[in-house]
Amino acid sequence: MRVFVTGATGFIGSAVVKELIAAGHQVLGLCRSDDKAAALAAAGAEALRGSIEDEDSLKAGAARSDGVIHLAFNHDFSKFVANCEDDRRVVKALGSALAGSERPLIVTSGTGMANTVPGEPATEDNATISSEMIPRAASEEAAAAAAADGVNVSVMRLPQVHDTTRQGLVTYAIAMAREKGVCVYIGDGRNRWPAAHVLDVARLYRLAIEKAERGAKYHAVAEEGVAIRDMIEVVGRRLSLPVKSIAPEEAQAYLGWLAIFASHDLPASSAQTRKKLGWHPTGPTMLADLERLQVS
Numbered sequence: 001m002r003v004f005v006t007g008a009t010g011f012i013g014s015a016v017v018k019e020l021i022a023a024g025h026q027v028l029g030l031c032r033s034d035d036k037a038a039a040l041a042a043a044g045a046e047a048l049r050g051s052i053e054d055e056d057s058l059k060a061g062a063a064r065s066d067g068v069i070h071l072a073f074n075h076d077f078s079k080f081v082a083n084c085e086d087d088r089r090v091v092k093a094l095g096s097a098l099a100g101s102e103r104p105l106i107v108t109s110g111t112g113m114a115n116t117v118p119g120e121p122a123t124e125d126n127a128t129i130s131s132e133m134i135p136r137a138a139s140e141e142a143a144a145a146a147a148a149d150g151v152n153v154s155v156m157r158l159p160q161v162h163d164t165t166r167q168g169l170v171t172y173a174i175a176m177a178r179e180k181g182v183c184v185y186i187g188d189g190r191n192r193w194p195a196a197h198v199l200d201v202a203r204l205y206r207l208a209i210e211k212a213e214r215g216a217k218y219h220a221v222a223e224e225g226v227a228i229r230d231m232i233e234v235v236g237r238r239l240s241l242p243v244k245s246i247a248p249e250e251a252q253a254y255l256g257w258l259a260i261f262a263s264h265d266l267p268a269s270s271a272q273t274r275k276k277l278g279w280h281p282t283g284p285t286m287l288a289d290l291e292r293l294q295v296s
Helices: 011-022 034-043 055-063 077-098 135-148 169-180 198-211 228-239 248-262 271-277 286-291
Strands: 002-006 026-031 046-049 067-070 104-110 152-158 160-162 183-186 192-197 217-219 223-227 243-246
Touching: 002 011, 002 055, 011 026, 011 034, 011 198, 026 034, 026 055, 034 046, 046 055, 055 077, 067 077, 067 198, 077 104, 077 135, 077 248, 104 135, 104 198, 135 152, 152 198, 160 169, 160 198, 160 286, 169 183, 169 228, 169 248, 183 228, 183 248, 192 198, 192 228, 198 271, 217 271, 223 228, 223 286, 228 243, 228 286, 243 248
Parallel strands: 002 026, 002 067, 026 046, 067 104, 104 152, 152 217, 160 192, 183 243
Antiparallel strands: 192 223
Protein backbone atom coordinates (compact mmCIF):
# COMPACT_ATOMS: atom_id res chain seq x y z
CA MET A 1 0.00 0.00 0.00
CA ARG A 2 0.98 3.63 -0.39
CA VAL A 3 1.28 5.27 3.06
CA PHE A 4 1.39 8.99 3.73
CA VAL A 5 3.53 9.70 6.81
CA THR A 6 3.67 13.01 8.66
CA GLY A 7 6.79 13.50 10.74
CA ALA A 8 8.49 11.18 8.27
CA THR A 9 12.01 12.48 8.95
CA GLY A 10 11.67 12.61 12.74
CA PHE A 11 13.08 10.19 15.29
CA ILE A 12 10.20 7.74 15.15
CA GLY A 13 8.98 8.67 11.68
CA SER A 14 12.26 7.88 9.95
CA ALA A 15 12.22 4.41 11.53
CA VAL A 16 8.61 3.91 10.44
CA VAL A 17 9.48 4.90 6.86
CA LYS A 18 12.28 2.34 6.72
CA GLU A 19 10.06 -0.35 8.24
CA LEU A 20 7.27 0.28 5.73
CA ILE A 21 9.61 0.25 2.73
CA ALA A 22 11.35 -2.92 3.92
CA ALA A 23 7.93 -4.59 4.07
CA GLY A 24 7.18 -3.65 0.45
CA HIS A 25 5.03 -0.57 0.96
CA GLN A 26 5.42 2.76 -0.79
CA VAL A 27 5.86 5.87 1.36
CA LEU A 28 4.94 9.49 0.75
CA GLY A 29 6.57 11.60 3.46
CA LEU A 30 5.64 15.12 4.45
CA CYS A 31 8.63 17.47 4.70
CA ARG A 32 9.34 21.17 4.63
CA SER A 33 12.94 21.46 3.37
CA ASP A 34 15.31 20.27 0.66
CA ASP A 35 17.55 18.39 3.09
CA LYS A 36 14.56 16.51 4.54
CA ALA A 37 13.36 15.69 1.02
CA ALA A 38 16.82 14.33 0.23
CA ALA A 39 16.75 12.18 3.37
CA LEU A 40 13.41 10.70 2.32
CA ALA A 41 14.67 10.01 -1.19
CA ALA A 42 17.75 8.28 0.24
CA ALA A 43 15.44 6.05 2.28
CA GLY A 44 13.45 5.14 -0.82
CA ALA A 45 10.43 7.32 -0.10
CA GLU A 46 8.77 10.10 -2.07
CA ALA A 47 8.70 13.56 -0.52
CA LEU A 48 5.69 15.87 -0.40
CA ARG A 49 6.66 19.43 0.41
CA GLY A 50 4.46 20.95 3.06
CA SER A 51 3.96 21.11 6.81
CA ILE A 52 1.42 20.40 9.53
CA GLU A 53 0.55 24.11 9.40
CA ASP A 54 -0.45 23.75 5.73
CA GLU A 55 -3.81 21.97 5.60
CA ASP A 56 -3.74 21.79 1.81
CA SER A 57 -0.55 19.73 1.88
CA LEU A 58 -2.03 17.44 4.54
CA LYS A 59 -5.16 16.84 2.51
CA ALA A 60 -3.16 16.35 -0.70
CA GLY A 61 -0.96 13.73 0.91
CA ALA A 62 -3.91 11.86 2.36
CA ALA A 63 -5.77 11.98 -0.95
CA ARG A 64 -2.81 10.41 -2.77
CA SER A 65 -2.44 7.51 -0.36
CA ASP A 66 -4.03 4.25 0.74
CA GLY A 67 -3.52 5.09 4.38
CA VAL A 68 -2.03 7.72 6.70
CA ILE A 69 0.26 7.52 9.72
CA HIS A 70 0.27 10.83 11.59
CA LEU A 71 3.42 11.24 13.69
CA ALA A 72 4.29 14.92 13.39
CA PHE A 73 3.94 17.06 16.51
CA ASN A 74 5.48 20.35 17.59
CA HIS A 75 7.51 19.51 20.71
CA ASP A 76 8.06 23.11 21.80
CA PHE A 77 6.70 22.60 25.31
CA SER A 78 6.60 26.33 25.98
CA LYS A 79 3.52 26.29 23.71
CA PHE A 80 2.24 22.88 24.71
CA VAL A 81 -1.48 23.67 24.93
CA ALA A 82 -1.47 25.53 21.60
CA ASN A 83 0.46 22.71 19.94
CA CYS A 84 -2.06 20.16 21.18
CA GLU A 85 -4.92 22.19 19.72
CA ASP A 86 -2.98 22.51 16.47
CA ASP A 87 -2.78 18.72 16.37
CA ARG A 88 -6.54 18.55 16.76
CA ARG A 89 -6.81 20.62 13.57
CA VAL A 90 -4.25 18.43 11.77
CA VAL A 91 -6.22 15.26 12.56
CA LYS A 92 -9.41 16.93 11.36
CA ALA A 93 -7.76 17.94 8.07
CA LEU A 94 -6.37 14.46 7.46
CA GLY A 95 -9.69 12.88 8.34
CA SER A 96 -11.59 15.12 5.95
CA ALA A 97 -9.59 13.65 3.04
CA LEU A 98 -10.33 10.07 4.14
CA ALA A 99 -13.96 10.28 5.28
CA GLY A 100 -16.30 7.77 3.70
CA SER A 101 -13.51 5.42 2.66
CA GLU A 102 -11.86 2.43 4.30
CA ARG A 103 -8.43 4.05 3.97
CA PRO A 104 -6.97 4.02 7.49
CA LEU A 105 -5.66 6.89 9.57
CA ILE A 106 -3.42 6.22 12.58
CA VAL A 107 -3.34 9.09 15.08
CA THR A 108 -0.46 9.26 17.54
CA SER A 109 -1.11 9.83 21.23
CA GLY A 110 0.49 8.79 24.51
CA THR A 111 -0.16 6.07 27.06
CA GLY A 112 -0.73 8.80 29.62
CA MET A 113 -3.95 9.71 27.82
CA ALA A 114 -5.64 6.58 29.17
CA ASN A 115 -7.79 7.31 32.22
CA THR A 116 -6.65 4.82 34.86
CA VAL A 117 -6.88 3.91 38.52
CA PRO A 118 -3.71 5.16 40.28
CA GLY A 119 -1.08 2.44 40.49
CA GLU A 120 -2.68 0.24 37.86
CA PRO A 121 -1.30 -0.08 34.32
CA ALA A 122 -3.17 1.76 31.60
CA THR A 123 -4.84 -0.60 29.14
CA GLU A 124 -5.94 -0.09 25.57
CA ASP A 125 -9.62 -0.05 26.43
CA ASN A 126 -9.30 2.64 29.10
CA ALA A 127 -11.29 5.71 28.18
CA THR A 128 -9.40 8.78 27.01
CA ILE A 129 -8.86 11.43 29.65
CA SER A 130 -10.26 14.89 28.88
CA SER A 131 -8.05 17.42 27.13
CA GLU A 132 -9.11 19.86 29.86
CA MET A 133 -7.00 17.73 32.21
CA ILE A 134 -4.20 16.74 29.81
CA PRO A 135 -4.04 18.90 26.65
CA ARG A 136 -2.38 16.15 24.59
CA ALA A 137 -5.66 14.22 24.74
CA ALA A 138 -6.91 16.62 22.06
CA SER A 139 -5.46 14.23 19.47
CA GLU A 140 -7.61 11.34 20.67
CA GLU A 141 -10.65 13.58 20.89
CA ALA A 142 -10.00 14.59 17.28
CA ALA A 143 -9.71 10.91 16.34
CA ALA A 144 -13.10 10.22 17.95
CA ALA A 145 -14.62 13.12 16.03
CA ALA A 146 -13.14 11.80 12.78
CA ALA A 147 -14.56 8.35 13.50
CA ALA A 148 -18.00 9.92 13.92
CA ASP A 149 -17.54 11.42 10.45
CA GLY A 150 -16.90 8.00 8.93
CA VAL A 151 -13.11 7.87 9.03
CA ASN A 152 -11.39 4.51 9.57
CA VAL A 153 -9.25 5.85 12.39
CA SER A 154 -7.19 4.14 15.09
CA VAL A 155 -4.95 5.49 17.84
CA MET A 156 -1.34 4.60 18.66
CA ARG A 157 -0.45 5.46 22.25
CA LEU A 158 3.30 5.85 22.72
CA PRO A 159 5.43 5.36 25.84
CA GLN A 160 8.98 6.74 26.18
CA VAL A 161 10.47 5.70 22.84
CA HIS A 162 14.22 5.21 22.93
CA ASP A 163 17.52 4.22 21.42
CA THR A 164 21.00 5.33 22.50
CA THR A 165 20.49 8.91 21.27
CA ARG A 166 16.85 9.67 22.17
CA GLN A 167 14.74 8.53 25.12
CA GLY A 168 11.43 10.38 25.00
CA LEU A 169 11.02 12.80 27.92
CA VAL A 170 14.17 11.38 29.49
CA THR A 171 16.10 13.18 26.73
CA TYR A 172 14.97 16.50 28.19
CA ALA A 173 15.87 15.35 31.72
CA ILE A 174 19.37 14.56 30.44
CA ALA A 175 19.69 18.02 28.88
CA MET A 176 18.60 19.67 32.12
CA ALA A 177 21.03 17.52 34.13
CA ARG A 178 23.88 18.70 31.92
CA GLU A 179 22.77 22.31 32.42
CA LYS A 180 22.32 22.08 36.20
CA GLY A 181 25.24 19.75 36.85
CA VAL A 182 23.12 17.29 38.80
CA CYS A 183 20.65 14.49 38.00
CA VAL A 184 17.46 14.53 40.05
CA TYR A 185 14.34 12.50 40.72
CA ILE A 186 11.38 13.42 42.89
CA GLY A 187 10.82 11.74 46.25
CA ASP A 188 11.78 8.07 46.24
CA GLY A 189 11.77 8.01 42.41
CA ARG A 190 9.79 4.79 42.26
CA ASN A 191 7.16 6.23 39.93
CA ARG A 192 7.29 4.48 36.56
CA TRP A 193 7.18 5.34 32.88
CA PRO A 194 6.54 2.74 30.15
CA ALA A 195 9.08 2.39 27.36
CA ALA A 196 9.83 0.76 24.00
CA HIS A 197 12.72 0.70 21.55
CA VAL A 198 12.17 2.80 18.44
CA LEU A 199 12.50 -0.15 16.03
CA ASP A 200 9.85 -2.11 17.91
CA VAL A 201 7.56 0.92 17.75
CA ALA A 202 8.15 1.29 14.01
CA ARG A 203 7.19 -2.34 13.46
CA LEU A 204 3.99 -1.84 15.44
CA TYR A 205 2.94 1.12 13.29
CA ARG A 206 3.38 -1.08 10.22
CA LEU A 207 1.33 -3.89 11.70
CA ALA A 208 -1.39 -1.41 12.68
CA ILE A 209 -1.67 0.21 9.24
CA GLU A 210 -1.78 -3.23 7.60
CA LYS A 211 -4.52 -4.38 9.97
CA ALA A 212 -6.50 -1.14 9.55
CA GLU A 213 -8.86 -1.96 12.41
CA ARG A 214 -11.49 0.74 12.71
CA GLY A 215 -11.63 2.30 16.19
CA ALA A 216 -8.67 0.38 17.63
CA LYS A 217 -6.37 1.73 20.32
CA TYR A 218 -2.86 0.31 20.52
CA HIS A 219 -0.17 0.60 23.18
CA ALA A 220 3.41 0.55 21.86
CA VAL A 221 4.70 -0.66 25.22
CA ALA A 222 7.59 -3.09 25.57
CA GLU A 223 8.30 -2.36 29.25
CA GLU A 224 5.27 -1.74 31.44
CA GLY A 225 7.06 0.64 33.76
CA VAL A 226 10.67 1.67 34.35
CA ALA A 227 11.33 3.48 37.64
CA ILE A 228 12.45 7.08 37.18
CA ARG A 229 15.13 6.65 39.86
CA ASP A 230 16.66 3.70 37.99
CA MET A 231 16.86 5.73 34.79
CA ILE A 232 18.30 8.81 36.47
CA GLU A 233 20.95 6.79 38.32
CA VAL A 234 22.15 5.33 35.02
CA VAL A 235 22.22 8.79 33.47
CA GLY A 236 24.24 10.09 36.42
CA ARG A 237 26.85 7.36 35.96
CA ARG A 238 27.10 7.94 32.22
CA LEU A 239 27.42 11.72 32.60
CA SER A 240 29.62 11.50 35.73
CA LEU A 241 27.16 13.74 37.56
CA PRO A 242 25.82 13.49 41.12
CA VAL A 243 22.33 12.08 41.60
CA LYS A 244 19.93 13.22 44.29
CA SER A 245 16.31 13.15 45.39
CA ILE A 246 14.42 16.43 45.48
CA ALA A 247 11.12 17.47 47.04
CA PRO A 248 8.15 18.13 44.73
CA GLU A 249 8.36 21.87 45.42
CA GLU A 250 11.94 21.89 44.11
CA ALA A 251 11.08 20.22 40.81
CA GLN A 252 10.40 23.41 38.86
CA ALA A 253 13.82 24.85 39.69
CA TYR A 254 15.64 21.71 38.55
CA LEU A 255 13.41 20.45 35.74
CA GLY A 256 11.50 23.42 34.35
CA TRP A 257 8.45 22.40 32.32
CA LEU A 258 9.37 18.72 32.76
CA ALA A 259 8.39 19.01 36.43
CA ILE A 260 4.76 18.66 35.33
CA PHE A 261 5.41 15.08 34.21
CA ALA A 262 8.34 13.97 36.36
CA SER A 263 6.38 12.83 39.43
CA HIS A 264 3.65 10.93 37.60
CA ASP A 265 3.36 7.16 37.91
CA LEU A 266 2.27 6.03 34.44
CA PRO A 267 2.65 2.27 33.94
CA ALA A 268 0.93 0.87 30.86
CA SER A 269 0.14 -2.56 29.45
CA SER A 270 0.26 -3.71 25.82
CA ALA A 271 -1.29 -7.15 26.33
CA GLN A 272 -4.25 -6.46 24.04
CA THR A 273 -2.04 -4.91 21.36
CA ARG A 274 0.31 -7.89 21.33
CA LYS A 275 -2.57 -10.32 21.01
CA LYS A 276 -4.34 -8.39 18.25
CA LEU A 277 -1.31 -7.68 16.10
CA GLY A 278 1.11 -10.45 16.98
CA TRP A 279 3.61 -7.84 18.12
CA HIS A 280 6.59 -9.13 20.09
CA PRO A 281 9.08 -6.39 20.98
CA THR A 282 12.68 -7.56 20.93
CA GLY A 283 14.74 -4.37 21.20
CA PRO A 284 17.03 -3.28 24.03
CA THR A 285 15.46 -2.06 27.26
CA MET A 286 15.42 1.59 28.28
CA LEU A 287 18.12 1.01 30.90
CA ALA A 288 20.29 -0.88 28.40
CA ASP A 289 20.12 2.02 25.96
CA LEU A 290 20.85 4.55 28.73
CA GLU A 291 23.90 2.48 29.70
CA ARG A 292 25.14 3.08 26.14
CA LEU A 293 24.11 6.73 26.14
CA GLN A 294 26.16 8.85 23.78
CA VAL A 295 27.79 11.40 26.08
CA SER A 296 30.04 13.38 23.72
